Amino acid sequence: MNVPSKYHHHFTAPHAEVINQTSEKHNGVTVTFSQVNSNSSKILIKGHKDYVVEINNKIDNIIIDLRRSSGAVGTVGATHRGLRDLGASIQNKTDMNKNRSLR
Secondary structure (H helix, E strand, O other), X not given: OEOXXXXXXXXXXXXXXXXXXXXXXXXXXXXXXXXXXXXXXXXXXXXXXHHHHHHHHHHHHHHHHHHHXXXXXXXXXXXXXXXXXXXXXXXXXXXXXXXXXXX
16 A cells, blocks of 8 residues: 555554554554655555455545645645735735726
């Protein structure tokens, strides 16, 4: 299974709590992540086939949730930085467009 390395810390920190809970719940299935500085997105899931599929789906759902939550925050921050860095000339044009809509 591939999990982007930027999400590995969610599963491995603190004390691999997320992985340990899922492993206990699914009869000792082991989930192994690549080394910290390897930039590898591969993880290895070992155990009974049915449990491996369940954990695979659970990890996929967690990643989807993480992408949704981080995407919303990133969009707001990027928009704010973009407006701040554009300078006064762009802001003046925006003000002119607002005045036109008032007419």
